[in-house]
Amino acid sequence: MRKAERYRHFTDYFTTHFPEPETELSFANPYELLVAVVLSAQCTDKRVNLVTPALLAQFPTPAHLAAATPDDIFPFIRSISYPNNKAKHLAGLGRMLAQEFEGEVPATIEELQRLPGVGRKTANVIVSVVYNQPAMAVDTHVFRVSHRLGLVPKTATTPLAVEKELVRHIPESLIPKAHHWLILHGRYVCVARQPKCAQCPLTGWCKYYDEVVSKQEVVPIKSVLKSPKSNIE
Template sequence: MPRAERFRRFLAYFTTHFPEPETELHYRSPYELLVAVVLSAQCTDKRVNQITPALFEQFPTPAHLAAASVEDVFALIRSVSYPNNKAKHLAGLGRMLMADFGGEVPSTLEELQRLPGVGRKTANVIVSVVYNQPAMAVDTHVFRVAHRLGLVPRTATTPLAVEKALVRYIPEALIPKAHHWLILHGRYICVARRPKCEQCPLTDFCKYYHDKVRPGLEPIVAPI
């Protein structure tokens, strides 16, 4: 099946059945989303949502976070993955937001990636969700689902290569939504070790399903 046709079917399904997807991270401001996304690296959104209410109560603004010590931050995020590094990143992030950006979350990838703990994926999430720019954040879910569906070539072996391959075929207005569609599909249906193909509405064009499942192979350990 031509790749353009796979994209057409992917977009047709989700625009019809899930037209307004949203992040599952809880936030009330760009600052809160930025902190939550930094915390979510290699950690579940559910865990992040459990700890951020207390964190934002104590540090409700970038100014409060800038005045915090690493130890103060660590005490509130100790249950996430890599809490030591993330505490250092958040304390530094608060200070840089105040010193370099007047307490405002910047709106460009270049400026966002200057912040401690903010890589391209996190920066893409912020410009997409907060500023509605056509940015595609590629996490493990997006990487896996894009390959399994056959939306990207097998030669796309890095997050940046997957990002470029996806945005090539998705209309700019739909890129922020497609990011959520791929993440949520990977989180609940196209899971890493045992994809729930029997529940999936995309099997008619899914490359993984047609190559590995339909011929009778058991999808226990997936290749991506």
């Protein structure tokens, strides 16, 4: 199957069945989303959503965060992965937002990446979700699912390479949505260790299913029971 056909199947299915996907992080404004995305690095959205209400009640604006020290922030995020580093990042992020951006979250990837704790993935999430720009944030879910579906080649071995490949082939207007489609599919169906292929509606054109799952040998139950090496008692 040609790549263009795979992308057509991908966009056709998700635009039909999930036309308006959204991030699962809870937020009310760009500042709150930025804080949540920084906290979400190597952590689940569910855990972040449990932490942010109290954190943002204490530090509701960049000015409040700018006045805080990492020690002030740490107790609110102690259950998050890497809380010491993230407390430092949030304190520095608050100061920079207050001092250099007048308390506003920047709208460009370049400016966002100047903020402590903000890498390219986080910056792409912000410009995509907040500013609806055609940016593709590549996390572990996007990286895994795009390879399994055959949307990107095996030679795309870095997040940036995957990002460029996806942006090149997905219609610009759908890129912000495609980011969520890939994440949610990877989070709930195409999971890392045991993908739920039996429940997946994409197996008809999925490269992983065609090359791996469909070729797995099914051993008859009687053969297993008769095998002298069987551990079944």
